[in-house]
Amino acid sequence: MSGMPTWEGFMVPCLKALSDGSTHSRREMAKLAADIVGLSDEQRGVILNSGEPTYANRIGWALSQLARVGALARPSRGNYHITDAGRQVLAQFPQGITENQLDALGQDPTWAITPYVPAKKPERPITIEPTVLDPSEQIQQGIARIHEAVSKELLERLLGKEPAFFEQAVVDLLLAMGYGGSDGGGEATQLVNDGGIDGVIDQDVLGLSKVYVQAKRYKPGNTVGRPELQGFVGALSGKADRGVFITTSSFSPGAVEYAAHHTSYRLILIDGHRLANLMIRFGVGVQTKDTVRVVEIDEDFFE
Known part of the structure; x- marks a missing residue:
């Protein structure tokens, strides 16, 4: 080389x-x-x-x-x-x-x-310093850089697809995370007259409790505000007491505060940064390109 x-x-x-x-x-x-x-x-x-x-x-x-x-x-x-x-x-x-x-x-x-500019910057910049980091740390830093680049491309790809694709993608992510029960009970609702609900997924195996999903495919800088969350809560009325709001962008401080202090409904907010990381973690929209196998001496073998 x-x-x-x-x-x-x-x-x-x-x-x-x-x-x-x-x-x-x-x-x-x-x-x-x-x-x-x-x-x-x-x-x-x-x-x-x-x-x-x-x-x-x-x-x-x-x-x-x-x-x-x-x-x-x-x-x-x-x-x-x-x-x-x-x-x-x-x-x-x-x-x-x-x-x-x-x-x-x-x-x-x-x-x-x-x-x-990622939605949430790491506390320290990711750098490779061979004279300071050991090989394992260099591998971890390198993987972090790859994930950062893939995260950005994931969001770009999602923004480039039609709304129905994004809504199905977030349902697929929740299924990959273990929701939906053993038979994968989850689906995206119809685009017309969905009542502000973009997806419904079972929280338990029997389907006794359901999680309702709202998915907003917003460009960076177009934040989700408190009114959107209030509309989502209105759509949940009479259906469930919890919901997941997912966006490719971010949430305004007012929206975050509203979700944190709402007493009647439990609202989970997932912004673009967290969405991309979850897709990488649970293998949705990505595939494994290579696997690194790190070994060390088996001390028991030599005893």
Whole structure:
């Protein structure tokens, strides 16, 4: 792998491959970026434990990070197209750019890049410091970064689908979390005349108690306010004493306070950040790409 660029080193080659305004799939981009860098056959033959070529994995991560900050757009599934922000990056950093430099551009209002700001930032920035962290910690930090990128793409994909798809997705999530009883008693209601209820799911095996769901597919910045929760409570009247309100965006302070202090109904609020994390945790809308097996010495064996 000597001489092979890191994923950061593949960002500018990816931009160069798309600089003519064309649209390419991830598979096509792997070959184009590798050709621009001039990878040898030996370097292209290095394979990860998952079976994926190392260079293709790094190019995939480069594409993901460029798309994360708006330097690339995804006109369709698995396809990439350069944006005005991406052209700016290429003009300013023709020889290469780091992740920190890319993120820093998002703080400059004169640039077209729109940085990704998660709903809830971690208390400490996620960084990899090989001289400080042990290998297990580096693996955990790396997985956290992957989950952060996947979380953003999950929300983008949900926003790009029709409302009925999102409503069914939240029902699927609750079923994956163990609600619905042994026979999976859960369904999305009809879009017309649903009375403000988007999903109904059994809380126990016999279906004696049901959980009602409201799902709002809002863009970032369009928060769910107290009036929406009051409308949801009105829809619950006479049906149940508890409900789950799920959104791809976030809740206003007034909405959070209303849910916390409501005495007649138990309301659970799930914002976009928590929704994406739950989908990753319970395997809804995602699939396992690779499994890391960490071993240690079995002391009992040597006793």
